[in-house]
Amino acid sequence: MQRLKRLWPGIVYALFLIALVTPGVSAENKPPDTLVLKVEGAKLPPVRFSHTTHTRDAGRDCVVCHHKDKDPKDPGKCETCHMLKEVKEGAPPLRDAFHGKCQACHKEVSAKGISAPTKCNDCHKK
Ligand code: HEC
Ligand code: HEC
Numbered sequence: 675m676q677r678l679k680r681l682w683p684g685i686v687y688a689l690f691l692i693a694l695v696t697p698g699v700s701a702e703n704k705p706p707d708t709l710v711l712k713v714e715g716a717k718l719p720p721v722r723f724s725h726t727t728h729t730r731d732a733g734r735d736c737v738v739c740h741h742k743d744k745d746p747k748d749p750g751k752c753e754t755c756h757m758l759k760e761v762k763e764g765a766p767p768l769r770d771a772f773h774g775k776c777q778a779c780h781k782e783v784s785a786k787g788i789s790a791p792t793k794c795n796d797c798h799k800k
């Protein structure tokens with residue numbers, strides 16, 4: 675018992691040090707800045723996608739694209755749910771999922787006079 679009493683301050687101090695060096699659990703998984711999107715077997719040039727461009731506008735929340743993830747701030751790949759060819763649980767094939775998200779919004783913002791790529795080779799750029 676005496677021994678434990680003498681050890682106690684040391685234990686408290688050690689715990690304090692551990693708490694100090696353990697990085698805080700970050701609330702948000704920082705999205706990769708630039709991605710190159712390419713579905714398996716793609717024939718067209720891959721599509722570059724910038725999280726920086728797409729998230730600097732506060733209105734564009736993670737969930738707009740990461741729409742079914744349990745935590746949209748810590749998402750998985752689209753292809754975890756969108757299969758290459760077939761529809762699974764109502765989820766359209768991967769290519770249609772990408773076109774559905776990307777083109778739909780670009781058409782919408784273009785109609786409001788904001789320039790966002792809508793032509794095939796503006797996205798599928800060599
Ligand atoms: C807003 C961006 C965007 C526009 C505009 C766009 N695409 Fe795509 N497309 C994508 C993304 C993202 C993918 C998935 C990644 C990839 O290219 O493999 C994709 C995938 C594809 C694929 C399957 C992969 C491949 O290369 O075979 C085809 C085919 C395709 N698009 C054709 C077109 C055609 C044709 C047009 C014009 C009518 C077009 N896309 C316009 C973003 C776009
Ligand atoms: C405009 C659409 C869009 C928005 C908004 C967006 N993302 Fe993404 N994000 C994507 C796409 C597309 C991918 C590539 C998915 C794939 O490869 O299947 C991706 C991939 C990721 C990945 C890598 C996932 C993996 O396992 O490879 C992370 C992490 C991520 N996003 C985090 C975020 C966070 C955090 C936010 C909000 C601050 C955010 N994203 C907002 C479209 C978006």
Ligand code: HEC
Pocket residue numbers: 739740741742743750751752753754755756762763764765766770771772773774775
């Ligand atoms: C956890 C599973 C899951 C992930 C991950 C996922 N989706 Fe989906 N998605 C679905 C399901 C299920 C549906 C069909 C049911 C619905 O629309 O509610 C769907 C429907 C869609 C649709 C058609 C309906 C709509 O909302 O316009 C698009 C487009 C789409 N997803 C794009 C994407 C993109 C792009 C990604 C990656 C950034 C992604 N999805 C990631 C499950 C997922």
Ligand code: HEC
Pocket residue numbers: 711721722723724727728734738739772775776777779780783788789790791796797
């Ligand atoms: C909710 C709306 C929205 C969605 C979804 C979206 N975009 Fe965009 N995108 C924009 C807007 C708005 C711009 C105009 C540029 C800006 O905001 O500065 C843009 C610009 C771009 C540009 C040109 C500027 C740059 O960053 O190089 C590319 C390429 C692009 N988007 C690709 C994509 C792809 C690929 C997807 C799907 C994975 C996608 N976008 C989904 C709204 C969207």
